[in-house]
Amino acid sequence: MQINTSRIILTPIDPHEEKPTGGVILFLRHVCTMLARAYIGLGSNLGDRALLLDSAIEAMASRWNTPPLISRRYRAPAWGMPSGTPDFLNQVVAFQNLELSDPEDLIRDVLEIEQQLGRERPSSAVGYVSRTVDIDLLAMDGMEWNSSKLILPHPRMHLRKFVLLPLADIAPELRPTLGGPTVARLLKDCPDVSSVHLWEPTLD
Numbered sequence: 001m002q003i004n005t006s007r008i009i010l011t012p013i014d015p016h017e018e019k020p021t022g023g024v025i026l027f028l029r030h031v032c033t034m035l036a037r038a039y040i041g042l043g044s045n046l047g048d049r050a051l052l053l054d055s056a057i058e059a060m061a062s063r064w065n066t067p068p069l070i071s072r073r074y075r076a077p078a079w080g081m082p083s084g085t086p087d088f089l090n091q092v093v094a095f096q097n098l099e100l101s102d103p104e105d106l107i108r109d110v111l112e113i114e115q116q117l118g119r120e121r122p123s124s125a126v127g128y129v130s131r132t133v134d135i136d137l138l139a140m141d142g143m144e145w146n147s148s149k150l151i152l153p154h155p156r157m158h159l160r161k162f163v164l165l166p167l168a169d170i171a172p173e174l175r176p177t178l179g180g181p182t183v184a185r186l187l188k189d190c191p192d193v194s195s196v197h198l199w200e201p202t203l204d
Contacts, residue, residue, distance in 0.1 A: 037096045037141045038106055039171060041154075041163050043134040045078055049089040050201065052117055052133045057093055059113045060135075068093040071166035073199040079160065080128040089199055092138065092166035103140055104149050110135040138163065139176040153177060161192040 040060070044052045053073070061067055071092045078085035100106065114121075118132040138154045145152035153176035157163045164187040167174070172184040181189070 036098050036100055036103070036143070037094060038098055038103070039092060039094050039138045039140070039167060039174065040106075040110070041090065041092050041134075041136045041138050041157075041167070043076075043088045043090045043162070044132060045086045045088040045130050046132045047118075053089060053091055055117055056113055056133050056135060057091075059116065060093070060095065060109070063109055063113070064095055064098055066095055066097060068095050069170050071169035074162055074165050074196050075199045076162035076196040077194050078128070078130070079162070079194070081130070085130060088162065090162045090166060090196075092163070092170060094170055103137065103143065103145055103152060104147065106137055107150055110137065138167065139174065141174070142178065144178060158186045158190065159192060161187070161190050161194060161196045164190055165196055 042053050042056055046052075050073070057068060057070065073089055073091045076088050076090055078088055098106070114133055114135055119134070120131070136154060137150065137152065138157050140152055143152055154163070157167075157176065164183060168183050168187050172182060174183045175181065176183065176186070
């Protein structure tokens with residue numbers, strides 16, 4: 001993880017403060033924040049898909065107080081769902097200069113936004129289902145993350161053309177893994193053969 005050291009705040013510990021037991025005594029407490037660029041994938045296959053994507057992007061921009069860089073929109077078949085399931089409308093946006101303590105802050109925000117826009121999350125045993133809006137944190141510049149709540153970069157993004165095509169619109173030279181291939185290279189090597197096309201609103 002790359003930390004912007006100019007934003008690290010160091011606070012001396014009060015010598016009279018009770019010391020922790022059973023471990024190393026810390027002589028400095030610090031609160032770390034970082035200025036990050038986040039790449040976020042969006043999808044919708046229920047309701048007014050374009051309006052829902054617009055609403056999700058506006059909600060994130062308002063919450064994080066920064067305008068996004070926005071890809072074109074793509075129409076893609078529903079991944080892993082039965083034939084006849086409505087197609088998804090997919091897009092990727094990038095938000096720069098986000099002030100975070102860790103990327104899980106973003107997950108909390110996007111889950112709230114999904115819920116506000118009618119997203120229902122059934123049990124994981126149900127598998128893939130249609131949704132009003134799906135928001136995924138795909139990658140962050142210079143960062144890899146692995147916890148029970150979040151893995152960065154997204155562990156399946158390299159397998160999904162509907163993610164890589166819009167991501168390549170705005171960040172073809174991004175390397176989601178440190179020292180790994182660029183998004184443009186991942187797209188070229190992607191094994192996904194599904195039919196993903198630029199969305200034309202007049203034909204929808």
